Amino acid sequence: MKRYRNGEIWDFEQEMPVTRDGAEVILGLDGGTTSTVCICMPFIPFSDAPLPDPLPLLARAVAGCSNHNSVGEIAARETLEQVMADALLKSGSDRSAVCAVCLAVSGVNHPTDQERIVNWLRDIFPSHVRLYVQNDAVAALASGTLGKLHGCVLIAGTGTIAYGFTEDGREARAAGAGPILGDWGSGYGIAAQALTAIIRAHDGRGPHTMLTSSILDALDLSSPDELIGWTYADPSWARIAALVPIVVSCAEAGDQVSNEILIDSVQELALSVKAVVQRLGLCGKDGMGSFPLVMVGGVLEANKRWDIGKEVINCISKDYPGTVPIRPKVEPAIGAALLAWNFLMKESQKEACKGQ
């Protein structure tokens, strides 16, 4: 193995000789703006039997932001390397035991993005380790399908994206272009519409809404005029998206303006999924075919009575009755590990075919 940068990160490999039984492990990473999670799973030998439930986890490590747009490339990479070392240390393992790594991060849109990150990982791990780099939406899909790249995932948190795969490897996405470019069903989109509704009620362009008192109270502001200062004081989309539960509460309390904002959001989120399903033909030629729809993110979680996720599913199922909604029971980092496991399995099947 080469000498690596950030030697101290991996010092534990020398200091505390690992007591291993030769078992191999897989690392799955979910790298986001808020936090980065790395899980370490044992490599389960291939078989036709279903995966064990619950999945055996050796270790889980958490670190801060690894979005290179937020913290810069050097800091992002150090965070990723540290969280992988932590997970291996916790699992009583080291890099020589790793057979595959799947790193799922936002902002991976082109093969060139993947190549750049794989080259960096290549410097950290021995050459036989399989390295996979994916968009974080792909790990979210895999967290619902247990590693199988088939179906569509809808993520709706601060932002929103729909991402789909066919079994023969075609893929398509919709939305995910940020708030300026029309991610209207997202948490940010819902909350920005709510803030706008307050301004419009205040200046006479729109109807009265309960949102005014509810949101001003929550933000400790005394007038809608003060919302302007609050909004532009901090451009963080997540800060605005955090107002979504108030919009849901107002809708549940009968506020018509809030209700319409949520209905719009449902239409927009369903439209993203329908666009992906349509382009990939996930529902088959007759439109009745079955496909998994993995639902991820705060906006889609059960919101008491007004359940955005449930309404989105209803809306999609009207057009595509074969929709099989899945709310993942495992986190995206495990999805990433399962993805690595699935890729490994496909490669070994190919090799087995060649050997025949």
Add this chain to the structure above:
Amino acid sequence: MKRYRNGEIWDFEQEMPVTRDGAEVILGLDGGTTSTVCICMPFIPFSDAPLPDPLPLLARAVAGCSNHNSVGEIAARETLEQVMADALLKSGSDRSAVCAVCLAVSGVNHPTDQERIVNWLRDIFPSHVRLYVQNDAVAALASGTLGKLHGCVLIAGTGTIAYGFTEDGREARAAGAGPILGDWGSGYGIAAQALTAIIRAHDGRGPHTMLTSSILDALDLSSPDELIGWTYADPSWARIAALVPIVVSCAEAGDQVSNEILIDSVQELALSVKAVVQRLGLCGKDGMGSFPLVMVGGVLEANKRWDIGKEVINCISKDYPGTVPIRPKVEPAIGAALLAWNFLMKESQKEACKGQ
């Protein structure tokens, strides 16, 4: 007169003794994000005769940005002070000749904003000089009404705002809360919708549109995916708003998506004006009363065949047939000077009344 900061700005007053005939002057300033204009007008003695046409201008000076949100308070004030000195120097005059200054800047929303800026101006000018500080929308209104604060102004450039005044001094505004808070008919709003339409056509959520090829060509991009990077690389709203002429061209060429974006924009802009007219009762109790509607900004300028400004007027006139649209023949800095002139006139009338 006191000793002032930035002494060198006013050095010309000592170096080049001003040859004055005792005539007084008024300064009108329009301070914006792109540039700052200061004009110097002779003080025209009060009479019932109409203002001379064209208005006699002594000098015009131009400087850069004086928006304190963009360049900071110190730089903004230095720019404003310099442009006033330039205008006085060009007019062969000095501060002792000034009888009134009207400074119209964006971001003046509360009496406390006005007070802060008046106090600063008070340090620059002799104590007898009348000082007026207004929102830039007020100067835009005055540029159409020749200084009279009555009616409604609609500004639609990068942003949009509607601002109205009654003859008895009540005022109201609509929109002007920036892009996150629903200034949807603005240049930024139109262009952001056009960019969104390209993304939606690309990922299957929306119909095909001519905007795709027209805007990608203009920005020298090869794919809609690249729009995401272009959009977030520079958060300047003006850079996005600059795409409006392309949307207008596409609508004129028959593109349905562009046409709908412009129709939406017309509805939004008209709604802002109607909200102000309604709240102030500018149209009288029967809704038939006459009031001036001053139209300002790039979005409202005659756009060849698809004329947004004309459509906005048509839309408002349906509800308020007494709407008298005015496209100002003079710039907002002159509106500011006329405003000062009008305030002075009112004050002297009051004094005359007291004297009777």
